[in-house]
Amino acid sequence: MEIKKLLVIGSGTMGAGIAQVAAESGIVVLLNDTDLNRLQAAQASIGKLLDKKVQKGKLSEDDKKEALDRIYLLTELNVAAQDADFVIEAIFENLEAKLSLFKELEQNLKPDTIIASNTSTISITKMAKELKRPENFVGMHFFSPVPAMRLVEVIKGEKTSEATLKAALEMAEKLGKTPIAVSDVPGFIVNRFMCLMYNEAAQLIQDGVATAKDIDTAMKLGVNHPMGPLEISDMAGVDIVLNALESLYTASGDERYKPAQLLKDMVAQGKLGQKSGEGFYNHK
Ligand SMILES: NC(=O)c1ccc[n+]([C@@H]2O[C@H](COP(=O)([O-])OP(=O)(O)OC[C@H]3O[C@@H](n4cnc5c(N)ncnc54)[C@H](O)[C@@H]3O)[C@@H](O)[C@H]2O)c1
Numbered sequence: 001m002e003i004k005k006l007l008v009i010g011s012g013t014m015g016a017g018i019a020q021v022a023a024e025s026g027i028v029v030l031l032n033d034t035d036l037n038r039l040q041a042a043q044a045s046i047g048k049l050l051d052k053k054v055q056k057g058k059l060s061e062d063d064k065k066e067a068l069d070r071i072y073l074l075t076e077l078n079v080a081a082q083d084a085d086f087v088i089e090a091i092f093e094n095l096e097a098k099l100s101l102f103k104e105l106e107q108n109l110k111p112d113t114i115i116a117s118n119t120s121t122i123s124i125t126k127m128a129k130e131l132k133r134p135e136n137f138v139g140m141h142f143f144s145p146v147p148a149m150r151l152v153e154v155i156k157g158e159k160t161s162e163a164t165l166k167a168a169l170e171m172a173e174k175l176g177k178t179p180i181a182v183s184d185v186p187g188f189i190v191n192r193f194m195c196l197m198y199n200e201a202a203q204l205i206q207d208g209v210a211t212a213k214d215i216d217t218a219m220k221l222g223v224n225h226p227m228g229p230l231e232i233s234d235m236a237g238v239d240i241v242l243n244a245l246e247s248l249y250t251a252s253g254d255e256r257y258k259p260a261q262l263l264k265d266m267v268a269q270g271k272l273g274q275k276s277g278e279g280f281y282n283h284k
Pocket of ligand 1: 038
């Protein structure tokens, strides 16, 4: 399937990253957001990241300019949708917001256009139930920061067609990523593992087994992980980790994902990690 125009909806952390890698891969990107400021911020941040690549000799000035010229900023969805060959949705993680967007989209898209959602926690099968063409709907779970992270989990919902799955796998490859196909289970693969690790690390602290530094050292030197689970928790945000665990626990009912009390206490006390200055480590 030839993709000439990719519509990326949502120009926040993930949408901006997806737009960047697509534009660098030679695809014309229609970048849509309801908030013009977010669109302009995305364009500026993509420009800065591409400048860095030029400075490091990884990209020529001409290629940078061409990539930036391939990105069109749009606050109106309807016109953009008519022109798109493939859509990647990266708006807020909110079921109602996503469903109302998809309803509007389906009225404007060409009938065979694929819609991929970058949701981290919402079931693809559940969202597809509300769509006119569930066979054209698939999950494409990118990782942050998108330009640096090589994996895309491609999630096949119950009604996702084989052709749609194949097109999404090919799309991820076209964006320079390595895709894996995953069934539609809560947390997909990466977050299932990571959430267990964050929770276990917090539980070990709660039980007084070791310090944050020693737990992280254990995972870095004993398993060769580049970062420890508590360093990642502080970087991602303790509140984000707690949310991820709560949503996995609710969706799966699996006791292993029941958040450690320490995580709840830390969030209640505003100890959110780097962004608040204190988490498992002191960042002040
Ligand atoms: N941030 C991560 O690390 C990460 C990783 C993987 C997946 N995700 C998923 O990606 C999605 C986006 O996350 P993010 O961190 O980029 O969010 P974000 O808050 O940085 O950006 C969301 C953007 O969507 C825009 N938006 C909201 N409603 C819209 C609509 N109806 N139409 C157009 N634009 C709209 C907002 O203005 C905002 O700019 C979520 O589903 C999230 O779960 C996030």
